[in-house]
Amino acid sequence: MSKCLMLGNEAAARGLYEAGCEFVSSYPGTPSTEITEFAAKYDDIYAEWAPNEKVAMESAFGASFAGKRSFCGMKHVGLNVAADPLFTLSYTGVNAGLIIGVADDPGMHSSQNEQDSRHYAIASKVPMLEPSDSAESKEYTKIAFELSEKFDTPVILKMCTRVAHCxxxxxLEDRDIVEDVEYVKDPQKYIMTPANAIKKHPIVEERLEKLRKWAENSGINRIEEGTSNEYGFITSSTCYNYVKEVFGDKYPVLKIGLINPLPNNTILNFASKVNNLVVVEELDGIIEQHCNTLGLKPIGKDKFTNLGEFSQTIVANAFGIKKEVPFTFKEELPARPPALCAGCPHRGIFYVLHNRDITVHGDIGCYTLGAMPPLNALDSTVCMGASVSGLHGFNKVAPERANNTVAVIGDSTFMHSGVTGLINIAYNESNSTVIILDNSITGMTGHQQNPTTGINLKGDPAGKVCLEDLCKSIGIKRVRVIDPYDIKKSEQVIIDELDADEPSVIISRRPCALLKNVKHPGPIKCDTEKCVGCKACMRIGCPAISMVKDKAFIDETLCVGCGVCGQMCKMGALPLRKEADND
Amino acid sequence: MTKNIMIVGVGGQGTLLASKILGKLFLTKDYDVKVSEVHGMSQRGGSVVTYVRYGDKVYSPIVDKGEADIIISFELLEAARWVEYLKKDGVLITNTQQINPMPVITGVSKYPENIKKKLMDMGVQVEGFDALTLAEEVGSPKCVNIVLLGHLSHHFDFTEEEWHEAIRSCVKERFVDMNIKAFELGRKAGYTVLNRIGDFISNVIS
Structure with a gap:
């Protein structure tokens, strides 16, 4: 058997492979993305990016329905989008095994909130497995398929940043040979009309109790003995590692592998053997509340925060164990927030929007960084697609502001859920201007293909949605395409479309500067003879430009030669992009 | 006993590759290993950190304040930012390259002066050198990560061949030669920084 080092996400993908999974449909989202990317590397697995998580889950269900083991992956907020099928798939159950992979992001390394996905398992009455490291990520993925088929239910595999990205x-083991499950027409099982669903609900409740019984004896939840019974810890996921890191084998630990449903007898038994029961869990007190319903009063959220990520230090501090921090740099250090990359095609658009003091409804993606100084271009960012729908509501009640307000949304985000908002604009007729920032890739999550790129997850040529045609067919008559590297023209088009008395879409089209196939003219140099140090070029917030001895200085390791700064410079100290020159 | 290494730098500098190579190396030595990364938004030019932990049994995937045996910093300001994570007898290896963060670029904040000296005055064991120039010497500033690994190699008993093998297994074939060269330059610089001239000469002679 060969051993390798794998990300939790890669290990989950390996689990899919070994368990004979044949179908994967997902939408990328940090920290879940790599499960699907690694799954796609196996020739035996069909894997795809769906336009959004709801479509992904329904597609995976369709494949399960047809008799193949299937998977869909998403980040925690993606599960909100897919919540609709989740709750009813709990009722229909599955044909072949179906896993829903969801990755939480406590501490919000790359998310707009830190919701706790465990609530979804409880609310939808679906079992949820929670691995604590890479080895378990693989093992639990395989168990999830077995549970799914044995108990006729989708199973949620819950990851978090420190499991997914560790x-x-x-x-490694070999791929199991799994027989397809025969497709048999079964209307009572799969057609969720009220009459059928009413009969299904009690089955779902019974299923939970059967699963609870399984959880008591299957070994999925394990007790690790300690040398002292002063404390006993109930914990799961990455928190298990922090407890073990601090206390080793000193105190007994009940490690929960199946977070829903929780094993009542195992918990009561464990609690009866320790003097003080402690629950350590990130975010909400889910295990703790369950203990409370069993009449136990564990130490939990009274000692541990429900905010952010945990660590060994947080666990140690809760027990009065202090650690030495020998070195602290005394000066206040400048922060290093993320920034739009040098050459990012979004920069020019944000410069124009900021410069003209336009109200901007933002969305989810790299371009959220347009909110950072000095561009300060965004007014709101909520969730995928919210820019377009939010703009519509805003303009409906404040029509006097409509000619100074836009939505900005990326190509992938527009496909995900922006298009429905645009349909609302067309149908209910708000005078709205939507800018699609089309950089021909899903950028923030690390360059995933999407329906507008013409390439699929496996890297093969694929169908390609034409944004212009799509917008026109919805009923938007004014559709303009601009090159965001050309500031002047882009600005004029934005002015024209804001002035127009009907909805418009501006497609700002330039591929992401980091894409490997994008050719750049190469770094420019500042002509220090001409530079007067006016800092006009600094207004675009390019990380490649700084002031050295009162002159603009270009960092050649970062600059790609996009030429946007040259358009700021009135002294001609910074060269224009060659193509832009010819316009 | 678990050992803790932190790799810190600026998003885009190649910290992930450095941690991947280290992880591979510890795995071949039959250690338990965990390597923790952060992906997503912070990679866009933000301050980034990777944790590498190895030993008989590694539980936590992260390194906390006061716990790092070695911090490898790809940039000077980041060395100052993360020095709180260093153990009392820990070692801070830092590239002396400066990359201005956005608040410095926009003039809101100033890049601190003499960071290396200030760190040394605090009593930190600092091994600082210009890894960028060495990386450019082999043909790409992107090799800063491997130059730094070359220096780091002095803190372990692995053979040069074992390091080369780990690098080979983690980079694309056409970049192998360049990266091995970068490693060697970093390792050579390490002899100078660590004042191991004697070792260097004997190594060259043998």
């Missing part, structure tokens, strides 16, 4: 040792 590499640990995994032992």
């Amino acid at each position: 590499q640990g040792i995994v032992e």
